[in-house]
Amino acid sequence: MEDSGTSRENLTWTEAQMDYLVQLLLEQSRILGIKSGGGLKAKAYTAIERSMIDRFGRDFTKDKITNKLKYAKPNLTVLKEMMNTSGFGYDPTNKCIEVDPQVWSEYIERHPNRKKYKEPKFWRHVQQHVIRGYY
Numbered sequence: 001m002e003d004s005g006t007s008r009e010n011l012t013w014t015e016a017q018m019d020y021l022v023q024l025l026l027e028q029s030r031i032l033g034i035k036s037g038g039g040l041k042a043k044a045y046t047a048i049e050r051s052m053i054d055r056f057g058r059d060f061t062k063d064k065i066t067n068k069l070k071y072a073k074p075n076l077t078v079l080k081e082m083m084n085t086s087g088f089g090y091d092p093t094n095k096c097i098e099v100d101p102q103v104w105s106e107y108i109e110r111h112p113n114r115k116k117y118k119e120p121k122f123w124r125h126v127q128q129h130v131i132r133g134y135y
């Protein structure tokens with residue numbers, strides 16, 4: 001029996017790979033009839049997988065892609081709560097939270113474990129959840 005080589009290995013995603021995944025998710029979500037229930041239909045993930053493999057290699061299977069999206073889901077509640085807090089906004093140019101330093105300082109005093117959410121990489125999760133219909 002031949003091993004596919006990537007099925008059980010962890011995949012470390014680069015920023016370029018994540019950006020491309022978000023781009024593909026956005027493209028697929030804009031296609032009429034491609035969304036179903038709480039997310040994209042299987043054929044959308046097939047198209048995304050094909051594009052990811054073409055650009056980055058055979059490690060980017062549907063399983064790896066959906067697992068990456070599952071990892072992002074727990075951050076949604078925190079990000080949504082932050083965006084519903086007075087004084088918080090989103091900077092689309094820098095892909096991060098836009099908040100007055102004093103408001104941020106007060107917020108972090110109440111929630112010290114949330115400092116990481118000001119970093120741009122966590123905002124990709126917002127984009128992914130908007131695409132998947134969670135937001």
